[in-house]
Amino acid sequence: MTPLPPRLIGAVALGGAVGVVLRYALGELVPDGDGFPWTTFAINVSGAFALALLPALAPVRRSRTLAVALGPGVLGGYTTLSATSEQGRSLLDQGRPALAAAYLLGTLGTALVAVAIAGHWSTAAEQRAIAVEDGDR
Amino acid sequence: MTVLLVAVGGAVGATLRFLVGHHLDRALPFGTFLVNVVGSFLLGLFTALSLTEPLLALLGTGFCGGLTTYSAFAVQTHTLGRRGALYAAVTVLVSLGACGLGFWVGQA
Numbered sequence: 001m002t003p004l005p006p007r008l009i010g011a012v013a014l015g016g017a018v019g020v021v022l023r024y025a026l027g028e029l030v031p032d033g034d035g036f037p038w039t040t041f042a043i044n045v046s047g048a049f050a051l052a053l054l055p056a057l058a059p060v061r062r063s064r065t066l067a068v069a070l071g072p073g074v075l076g077g078y079t080t081l082s083a084t085s086e087q088g089r090s091l092l093d094q095g096r097p098a099l100a101a102a103y104l105l106g107t108l109g110t111a112l113v114a115v116a117i118a119g120h121w122s123t124a125a126e127q128r129a130i131a132v133e134d135g136d137r
Numbered sequence: 138m139t140v141l142l143v144a145v146g147g148a149v150g151a152t153l154r155f156l157v158g159h160h161l162d163r164a165l166p167f168g169t170f171l172v173n174v175v176g177s178f179l180l181g182l183f184t185a186l187s188l189t190e191p192l193l194a195l196l197g198t199g200f201c202g203g204l205t206t207y208s209a210f211a212v213q214t215h216t217l218g219r220r221g222a223l224y225a226a227v228t229v230l231v232s233l234g235a236c237g238l239g240f241w242v243g244q245a
Contacts, residue, residue: 004155004156004159008155009152009155009156012151012152012155013148013149013151013152014148015151016147016148016150016151016152016203017144017145017147017148017151017203018144019147019151019203020143020144020146020147020148020150020151020199020202021140021143021144021147023198023202024139024140024143024194024198024199024202025140027198044207044211047207047208048207048208048210048211051208051211051212052211052212052215068155071208071209072151072154072155072158072206072209073151073155075206075208075209076151076154076155076203076206076208076209077147077150077151077202077203078208079206079207079208080201080202080205080206080207081173081177081205081207081210081228081232082173082177082179082180082197082201082204082205082236083198083201083202083205084207084232085177085180085181085229085232085233085235085236086180086181086184086236088233088236089181089233089236089237090184092237093240104229104233107207108211108214108225108229111207111211112211112214112215114211115211115212115214115215116215119215
C-alpha cells in the first residue's frame with residue numbers, strides 16, 4: 001500500500017465539501033417531502049453515473065489529484081447512503097414498507113443501470129486506471 | 138452559515154471515508170462497507186436525538202453525508218460482477234438495520 005500524500009487528502013477534503021454543499025443546495029431547492037424521496041434518489045443515481053463516467057475523461061486519467069478530488073471527493077460527498085438508509089427507516093416507521101422497499105431497491109437498480117450505461121462510454125483500461133486513482137489499492 | 142457547517146462536516150466525513158477506504162478496501166470493499174454502515178447508524182442516532190438545525194447540518198447532512206457514499210457503492214457493486222449482488226444486498230440491509238439501531242439508541 002502506498003502512503004497517501006497530503007495533497008490527495010486535501011483534494012478529497014475540498015472536493016467533499018463541494019459535493020456535500022451541492023447535495024444540500026439541491027435538497028433546499030427541491031425538498032424530498034414525505035413520499036418517495038425523489039431528490040435524494042436523483043442525487044444518488046446521477047452521482048453514480050458521473051463516477052462511472054470519470055475514467056472516460058482524459059484530464060482525470062492524467063492527474064491523480066483531480067481524480068480523487070472529483071471521485072471520492074465531489075461525487076462521494078454529493079451522494080449519500082446514510083440519508084437513503086434514514087429515509088428507508090422513516091418510511092418503515094410510518095408503516096409504509098412497500099414504499100420503503102420500492103425506494104431502496106429502486107435507487108439501487110437505477111444506479112446500477114446508470115453505472116452500466118456510463119461504463120459503455122469508458123473503456124475497460126480506463127476503468128482500471130481510475131480504480132488505482134481511487135486510492136484503494 | 139448553515140452552508141459553512143455542511144461544508145466543514147462534509148470535508149471531514151469525506152476525508153475519513155477516503156482514509157478508511159484506502160486502508161481497508163481490497164478485492165472486497167470492506168472500508169466503504171464500514172463507513173456506509175457507521176454513517177447510517179450515526180444518522181439514525183442524530184435524527185432520534187432531535188439535534189438543533191445547525192448541529193444536524195454539521196453532523197447529519199455534512200459529516201454523515203460526506204462519510205457515506207452511494208456512487209462508489211454502485212460502481213463497486215457493478216465491478217464485483219456476480220459477487221456484487223451479495224455486496225449490494227448486505228450493504229443496503231445492514232445499513233438500514235444500523236440506522237434503525239441508531240434511532241432506537243437515540244430514543245432510549
